[in-house]
Amino acid sequence: MDALECLACGNAYPLDIHNPFCPVHGWPLLIPASRKKRRIKTSASTIYERYADFLPLHPFDPALSLGEGGTPLLSLTRLACELGAPHLLAKNEMMNPTGSFKDRGTVVAVQKAVELGIRRVGTISTGNMAGSTAAYAAKAGLRCLVYVKEDTSRQKIVSAAIHGASVIKVRGDYASLFRRSFEIGRTRGIYFMNSVDPFRIEGYKTAGYEIFEALGADAFNGRKPPRIFVPVSAGGHLIGLMRAFLDLREIGAIGSMPRFVGVQAAGCAPISRAFAGRAETVRRFPRPHTMAHAISNPFPPGGDLALSLLRAGGGLMTSVSEPSILRAQSLLASREGLFCDPASAVALAAARKLGPGRGPDILILTGSGLKTVEDANPVALDIREQDLGGL
Ligand SMILES: Cc1ncc(COP(=O)(O)O)c(C=O)c1O
Numbered sequence: 411m412d413a414l415e416c417l418a419c420g421n422a423y424p425l426d427i428h429n430p431f432c433p434v435h436g437w438p439l440l441i442p443a444s445r446k447k448r449r450i451k452t453s454a455s456t457i458y459e460r461y462a463d464f465l466p467l468h469p470f471d472p473a474l475s476l477g478e479g480g481t482p483l484l485s486l487t488r489l490a491c492e493l494g495a496p497h498l499l500a501k502n503e504m505m506n507p508t509g510s511f512k513d514r515g516t517v518v519a520v521q522k523a524v525e526l527g528i529r530r531v532g533t534i535s536t537g538n539m540a541g542s543t544a545a546y547a548a549k550a551g552l553r554c555l556v557y558v559k560e561d562t563s564r565q566k567i568v569s570a571a572i573h574g575a576s577v578i579k580v581r582g583d584y585a586s587l588f589r590r591s592f593e594i595g596r597t598r599g600i601y602f603m604n605s606v607d608p609f610r611i612e613g614y615k616t617a618g619y620e621i622f623e624a625l626g627a628d629a630f631n632g633r634k635p636p637r638i639f640v641p642v643s644a645g646g647h648l649i650g651l652m653r654a655f656l657d658l659r660e661i662g663a664i665g666s667m668p669r670f671v672g673v674q675a676a677g678c679a680p681i682s683r684a685f686a687g688r689a690e691t692v693r694r695f696p697r698p699h700t701m702a703h704a705i706s707n708p709f710p711p712g713g714d715l716a717l718s719l720l721r722a723g724g725g726l727m728t729s730v731s732e733p734s735i736l737r738a739q740s741l742l743a744s745r746e747g748l749f750c751d752p753a754s755a756v757a758l759a760a761a762r763k764l765g766p767g768r769g770p771d772i773l774i775l776t777g778s779g780l781k782t783v784e785d786a787n788p789v790a791l792d793i794r795e796q797d798l799g800g801l
């Protein structure tokens with residue numbers, strides 16, 4: 411049986427997929443790093459073989475994969491020029507099979523469900539995790555139950571339901587559904603692989619290793635460390651990416667951590683607010699309101715852990731305004747050909763707010779704009795109607 415660890419107290423706890431939290435601190439429990447000698451197997455072709463020493467897969471079952479990971483790190487030359495940034499890059503996570511980074515985590519959690527002989531999985535989601543979990547459940551032949559917010563876009567709801575998942579639109583306090591889902595999971599035998607699931611977080615690490623490999627070790631050992639801009643909601647993704655670089659530092663592959671910049675929308679910024687106030691615990695954000703629905707979590711379950719890892723690694727949290735999110739989304743689409751979700755656009759909005767760094771700036775574009783087309787700024791769109799005869 412796997413044991414999980416709490417980074418607040420250092421204690422180990424037996425794996426309980428229906429309650430992966432420290433009973434004392436409430437922090438999400440994590441998979442401890444293997445004590446064996448670890449290295450990236452650079453001659454291997456799949457990410458699961460390359461990063462096998464860093465992942466809890468024994469071994470990975472390729473039959474469960476939809477081709478996630480291996481996404482490009484693109485040079486944003488036109489935007490870099492406009493912003494006066496020396497080196498602006500984007501990790502295009504929209505290229506994952508269901509259009510978001512979630513797939514990297516879902517595949518690992520689904521493999522765990524199969525290993526444990528669990529036939530039903532579920533998730534609570536603002537949309538992307540719903541589609542991702544439903545797709546991987548379909549591939550593995552598992553049943554899937556998804557709870558979404560009642561105002562979730564139709565594209566996102568259909569993207570989950572099309573895979574055969576049961577989708578329930580939930581009215582009421584969505585934040586409280588997080589804990590409730592684990593109780594439902596325990597009574598009905600459903601593995602709720604939510605935002606800070608320990609196996610999901612392990613899967614998110616793969617993007618970190620890919621960035622390290624693409625930039626090369628030298629980029630992390632000089633005086634101009636990269637900055638990595640990550641949109642943050644529950645905190646799972648940021649925690650996974652930071653854990654990847656902590657692994658790399660531990661094995662001596664890098665000398666120092668990149669500077670992580672966690673980004674939230676100002677209309678729902680509980681972690682940024684705690685960071686600015688030098689608080690150790692994140693408080694519930696009152697009356698959240700932002701167009702970046704995918705990162706609108708007023709009470710993030712990974713907030714305290716993310717804060718602590720950020721502070722220990724010299725990172726920071728910031729927040730960005732609604733107009734700056736719209737502008738960033740439109741800039742990425744019109745200058746670089748990248749149509750991302752408003753939740754992803756916060757990364758560029760933050761890079762513009764902070765100004766150029768000394769080293770390369772990497773934006774993690776977490777999800778596709780195609781699932782939230784109605785949120786795009788209509789003012790920036792040149793769409794007209796004309797009769798055929800008048801053309
Ligand atoms: C597009 C997008 N970006 C970022 C996030 C935030 O990820 P996390 O909840 O792991 O912080 C989400 C989560 O739903 C998302 O859908």
Ligand SMILES: [Zn+2]
Binds near residue numbers: 418420435436
């Ligand atoms: Zn603890």
